[in-house]
Amino acid sequence: MSPASDPKSLQADLDLALRLAEHASEVILPKFRRCAVEIKPDGTEVTAADRSAEEVIRDVLGRERPGDGVLGEEFPERVAAEGISRQWIVDPIDGTAAFALGLPTFGTLIALMEGGEPVVGVIHLPAMGETTYAAIGLGCWWRPSPGEPAERVRVAPPTPLGEAYASTTNPRSSDIVSRPGQVRYRLGTLIRSAGKFRFVGDCVQFALVCRGRLHVAFDSMMAPWDIAALVPCIEEAGGVASALDGSRPGIVFSRSVLSSCDPELHREVLRVLTPDETDPE
Structure with a gap:
């Protein structure tokens, strides 16, 4: 063993x-x-x-x-x-x-x-x-x-995006604020699509997902020490964790994390956040 x-x-x-x-x-x-x-x-x-x-x-x-x-x-x-x-x-x-x-x-x-x-x-x-x-x-x-x-503790029950409470730390690397070379995640679209949205931020927001207080939390610019402790907590609470490209393998070194209370909501948030190929840089 x-x-x-x-x-x-x-x-x-x-x-x-x-x-x-x-x-x-x-x-x-x-x-x-x-x-x-x-x-x-x-x-x-x-x-x-x-x-x-x-x-x-x-x-x-x-x-x-x-x-x-x-x-x-x-x-x-x-x-x-x-x-x-x-x-x-x-x-x-x-x-x-x-x-x-x-x-x-x-x-x-x-x-x-x-x-x-x-x-x-x-x-x-x-x-x-x-x-x-x-x-x-x-x-x-x-x-x-x-x-x-x-x-x-466990995550919240399955919840549609229109009723979900979502959070991030700040608007970096998004359609609101970005620098050359950064992915322009469609944060503005998510804010309009979610039931409620707050900039709770940092590790606090992921702890709130684990306790069922938030349905979605994500960060688009992270280091391994920002990510590693979050993943066991989210997944052992029954939630879903991935990078913002939707991948799970190697998540600690992926530079981003999305956590959600259920798989369907997770897929919907990924769809909303992912920029169209035609989006301007």
Whole structure:
């Protein structure tokens, strides 16, 4: 039996992922609304809290899973030992823009990949105190605050697009805002087609899909550390996850994610978002 199919091994890894998120939270919260913001060469925000939290995560993994690989947003990749196909993918603060503005809608993402597939995922929201987490075959769970019992969660029942509540982070790479070379997803059409639409953003919106509060959430410009933790949570909650081209294999490295509460809605959202070949660049 491989580790990915061993429930005891997966539970141990999930427990570790939850502890990693808690350790990160202990570093992040004292700096919340008290931290200077820098702009990285790619134009994204970074703070001392991002770096300190990832250092703590890496230190713990170095002690408890020394042979596993580690890929994170702020520091170089640590390659797994020979013969080990496990890699932790971490984003200490997903939604640094929100963190920098003093908004509580940021999260810590912890994932474990095994054999190229995400098998453990944790979406922890330090400022809100809540955590959504999952491991393959063990379901998706939501803990509303530290110390409270977790409850198993599922996505909303099948819902037509005209009644669906949809969300994204921002209008980048769309028919509203785009740069040369970016796909112009038809966000404007989706906004008009959905029952309700909000720019909830970042990992919070995907956690809300897992809990049945949103029917659709997507982002068009993502990195592996933005994606990996989301996928087990969405799928273990009974939802559908794919890249925005509709593909599922290799989703962690696809640079986009669409999550929906049911397959039919998922297909409809893909149809609405996908640009026509005749759309101008």
